Amino acid sequence: MLQVTQPHLITASNLDVPDDFYEALIESHQGLSAEESHAFNARLVLLLANHIGSMPVLREAFAAARRA
Secondary structure, eight states, X not given: OOOOOOSXXXXXXXOSSHHHHHHHHHHHTTTOOHHHXXXXXXXXXXXXXXXXXXXXXXXXXXXXXXXX
């Protein structure tokens, strides 16, 4: 299993082109019902969590998301 993780959650801007990411995210929801959109978001979260692969980092992300 390949696991390359940071020891802590990166909260500073880390996207090359944040506007492009946002546009792609919005486009990925085009044509989806509210239920399909929620399911898409759930699948995306699970895929990204698997990519991160570190429970301590994921717990930091949970806490940061709740604070926002």
